[in-house]
Amino acid sequence: MCGERDLDRHWQLLLYADPALVEQFPRSLFFDDDLIWHQQHFGRPGQVASATVLIGSGVLYSMVHHADLVQRIGRFREHKTQIEKQFGGWPWMLLNGALALAIDCGIGTVRTPASRLAMENTDPVRDVQPYLFERVYDRPLAEFPGTVRRGEWWEIDVSAAAAAVVLPTPGQDPMAEEKTVCVMHDVERGFGHRAEDPELARRADETGAESLAAMLTAEASAGVRATYNVVGAFLDDVRGAIERDGHALAFHSFDHSDDGNQLHRCREVDYRLKGYRLPRSRTTSETTDENLAFHNFEWLASGRVPLGTESPVLRDRLVRLPVTLDDFPLYTRRQTYDEWESALLEQVVRSPYTTVGLHDCYAHLWLPRYPELLEKLKSLARPRTLDDVAADVLMGATDYASCRSSRGATKSRMRSAVRSVVNSWRQASARSPAAAIAARSAATRPTSPMSSTTKPMSYRSIRSTIPR
């Protein structure tokens, strides 16, 4: 993004509605994948809008402003009027957040793209309406004090704008800490063993569909949500059944090879899946942090040793999710099933976080005992998906601040910092790779937490504080 390759400079600003407003709508609305298309809610209800932020030297860039909840609410006509009424001021709130962040970081200038530049960098296959971009990228800026137009950018003098900024109050959003077990499947059929074990590969190709159906049935009756890392080449054949049961879906490369073109081909299959599971837990010259971030991945699952961590951690804008143990010892016959299961259960008892990796191609070695295993795991820890765990890791690294209302009813909250460019990888790659590095979340803030100054101010009244 803007030619900046240092991932630590990339941030995301997330805007959430106050819980009092969230309660006015069905909770499911905030998790609908068709409505909240960019899926930047991180498991919390009420996410309204987001901006991609780059903290440069002396300049803060705020780009890719969007609000799926408002901009796509036409799909839910029964809520359209209320959503627009409550959250129609989101472009101003985002800008306010960017300015508050700039003040907090001691940055003198904020730049945001003018509508034409934003349109140029939008997926060319989309038929875009200029007035929609003007409403988001030009109108709030034209109203803000201290703003001048420089070429394709709006430039705000932060000190001139400061008086109009509502400074948010830092706060906390506690997260439950529970013993967690993640069941993870590498769904690869014969792709992982074509050369080394053609007989196993042949059998895995033949029985893959049947094994998958049996796993899903066992998980449905145990009420366990798992994570399915699927080889991209046949993702479309299996995703319907997996998603229908509410499991998390991620990529396990495109075809299990290391030909250097796995990430791009995965993204041709799906824009949005958040996770990538490295084949054989091996990093290649392609799967660098920068490339994974560029291709809009939020988490990476791999072995504990290559990741260098026993527990989930955020580093270089990528959540690292270590696979604690997998079913490989069953395949190599280093362990019997009973030995393997005991080791797994002991691990779950011992550790706050365990991820167990299971392969569809080894399903004959564990699937007959799988329903029983799920019950045992469930009795020891809370089963969660890797998407859920990654969302908590990202939120745990996020600064949280709120703007309060004098009337209480319309206060709004902002979460600043964190993570990936919200735009699609395609949007980023439409420009030259050097000019477009996707953003990633931050483990630490570059400066102190946000200002603790609170101004009584309602969400809607922010607009009225801006001189017209």
Ligand SMILES: [Zn+2]
């Ligand atoms: Zn594999």
